[in-house]
Amino acid sequence: MLRRLFQWLDERLGLTTIHDVVLDRKVPKVNWWFTLGSASLFLFLLQGITGVFLTVYYVPSPDHAYDSVQYIMNEVRFGWLIRGMHHWGANLMVLVVFIHMLRTFFYAAYKYPRELTWISGVVLLLATLGMGFTGYLLPWNQRAYWATTVGTEIPGTIPIIGPFITSVLRGGSELSALTLSRFYSVHIWFLPAVITVTIGLHLYLVIRLGISHIPDEND
Amino acid sequence: MNGEHKQRYREKYTNAKQKGVKFFPDIIYKDLLVAFGLFILLIGLAVFVGVPNEPKADPNDTSYIPRPEWYFLFLFQLLKYFPGQIEWIGTAVIPGLAVLALFLLPFIDRNPYRHWSKRKLALGIMGTVVVGIVVLTLLAAFTTPPQPEAAVANTLREQIALGEELYALHCVECHGIEGEGGEIKGVPGLEGVTLKPINDQDVMYPFTDETLYNIIAMGQPLQGMPPFGRAFGGPLSPTEIEAIVAFMRYTWDDRVELPEEETVAAAMPTLKEGEVPSYDVHVAPIFKRYCVSCHVPGKKNNNYLMRTYEEVMTTGDHAPNIIPGDLGSNLIRMVHREEIEAGGPMPPTKALKPELVEILERWVLGGAPETAEQAAQASAKGAPLPTAAAPTEMP
Incomplete structure (x- = not known):
């Protein structure tokens, strides 16, 4: 019975092909540093899951953002755990993604034929930093407010176009409800969409080209 | 990289693959182990370290020392070396070039060799950058003065206690210990003025928390009450005013009751x-x-x-x-x-x-x-x- 169900599904989904191409493939013998990529992916998924739970109660308006976070921390059952994991997961993800980049650099894995994997990786690194920057404002506490104030001032120093960039980021000359809703939207829709698509490309390339081997003295 | 190098690399890689392992289970096993370790680490951090509680954003608090997240600290520190007219070199030119170089790295670094001993220049540059980032981060962390202690309440009970303290500090002189009002004594400018009580139903029923907040923040200029909110020139932050409102509400309003887990027995x-x-x-x-x-x-x-x-x-x-x-x-x-x-x-x-x-x-x-x-x-x-x-x- 199970066998017939599997065959039915396999005929339509191509499960055997997926198994052969993705799982049952030979890769060079590598060390533990090569787990950082999948660790980044795992952290991204975890941030996605905890983030979705946080949106249930979070309200992106200056009047309610802080109180809704307090509510999550004090009233919602296990809200403190979800927020705590999201908070620390964000810090850890920046660290893991950065070390993943250093590992790739050290083993020269960005060279032929993996140039595009590297470029998509740079997009992912920058998007991760963007997630950190936009997410930091959302609790609307003192630390968040002032970090974003200085953060959005920085592009304002660029000659000619600087002030325009700052006003686009803030939605006006000062931090306001508009800034918060812009950051929220970028944090939960724009950047996750960019990251998801780029991870798709990144993974496709990793599976297609195989993970790089550790170079020996002749390489 | 020319055709000969490419050819040599492909042979080498095929060879490495043949001597290698299966993605499943060998690689997957390691990946899952690391993911599990990170998961446990995160739960541990959430449970044992938690998220530091911060007071609510206060745009008028000019004494707050702003600083970015730790992973942007190096940039923050870098900007300090480009003051005034040349600031944009630190804010735009250097980060812009760094990002561009990162994107184009595979095309900038034309060296066909991969072993570290044959890539000393590339590794030297990257090593310098990483050390620079670490040093700048540490410098920023050690040179930024500590934030002045700000009042934060984690639970409703703490918030009420904080409110009680602040009430005693800022309000008692005129409104009395229990909010009973009466004739003001010893307050310059308001000597002899008689205040109505603020602890009864006449105040607690019609006034919402928001109204109370606004009265404390903006004062009642016509009746002689000065503004207490920082936004209006007073001494109190939004967090502190909210604590006072919570104290008033939970102490004087006979309609409200503390949530079950906060009841008297728990305290x-x-x-x-x-x-x-x-x-x-x-x-x-x-x-x-x-x-x-x-x-x-x-x-x-x-x-x-x-x-x-x-x-x-x-x-x-x-x-x-x-x-x-x-x-x-x-x-x-x-x-x-x-x-x-x-x-x-x-x-x-x-x-x-x-x-x-x-x-x-x-x-x-x-x-x-x-x-x-x-x-x-x-x-x-x-x-x-x-x-x-x-x-x-x-x-």
Whole structure:
């Protein structure tokens, strides 16, 4: 019975092909540093899951953002755990993604034929930093407010176009409800969409080209 | 990289693959192990370190020292070396070039070799950048002065306590210790002005939290109350004003009740087996919370007043309502919701929680001591446990 169900599904989904191409493939013998990529992916998924739970109660308006976070921390059952994991997961993800980049650099894995994997990786690194920057404002506490104030001032120093960039980021000359809703939207829709698509490309390339081997003295 | 190098690389890689392992289970196993480790680490951080609580954003607090997240600190520090006119070199040119170089790295680095011993230049540059980032981050972390301590409340109870403290500091002079108002003495400019109470239903019922917040923040210029919000030139942050509002609401508004887990029982020291509660520590908070809103002069209460130990023990048309050592005392029977000569079930609308009733029973049975010392003496004598004598049937 199970066998017939599997065959039915396999005929339509191509499960055997997926198994052969993705799982049952030979890769060079590598060390533990090569787990950082999948660790980044795992952290991204975890941030996605905890983030979705946080949106249930979070309200992106200056009047309610802080109180809704307090509510999550004090009233919602296990809200403190979800927020705590999201908070620390964000810090850890920046660290893991950065070390993943250093590992790739050290083993020269960005060279032929993996140039595009590297470029998509740079997009992912920058998007991760963007997630950190936009997410930091959302609790609307003192630390968040002032970090974003200085953060959005920085592009304002660029000659000619600087002030325009700052006003686009803030939605006006000062931090306001508009800034918060812009950051929220970028944090939960724009950047996750960019990251998801780029991870798709990144993974496709990793599976297609195989993970790089550790170079020996002749390489 | 020319064709010959590419060819050589492909052969080498095919060779490495053949000597290698299967993606499943070898690689997947390691990946899952690391993911699991990170998961445990995150739960540990969330449980044991938590998220530091910060006061609410206050755009008018110019004393707050702004700083970005730790992973942007190096950039923050870098900017300090480009003051004034050349600031944009630090803010735009250097980060812009760094990002561009990162994107184009595979095309900038034309060196066909991959082993570290043949890539000393590339590794040297990257090493310098990483060391630079670390040093700048550390410099920023050590040179930024510590943030001045700001008041934060983690729980509602802490918030109320903070509000009480701030009320005592900023409001008592004019509004009185209990918000009772009266004639102001010793406040320049307001000497002799008489204030209405702010602790009664006339204020608590019509004014929402938001109204109270705004009155404190902006003041009442026409009546002579100065603004207290920082936005209006006063000393208090939004967090602090909210704490005062919470204190007023939960202390003076007889309609609100603390959430269950915050009730009086949770706040008072827990009683040990056989320990006798005292009026001061255990019983007064219960009376204050549940009884005194009616048991004060001028209300329908058979003249039973409950503001002090003296009143509790002696007043009332059916005095004494408490007979030390007797669980048949009026008070105990009425909190058990019995209808007796002295009156009906108390509190009239809602039964006391069983743990509070038990505290009252243990107190009466232990001789209804006033102070903690008297209670300790009674405990030492080994007062009988209420469970032995208390009426077990609950109506």
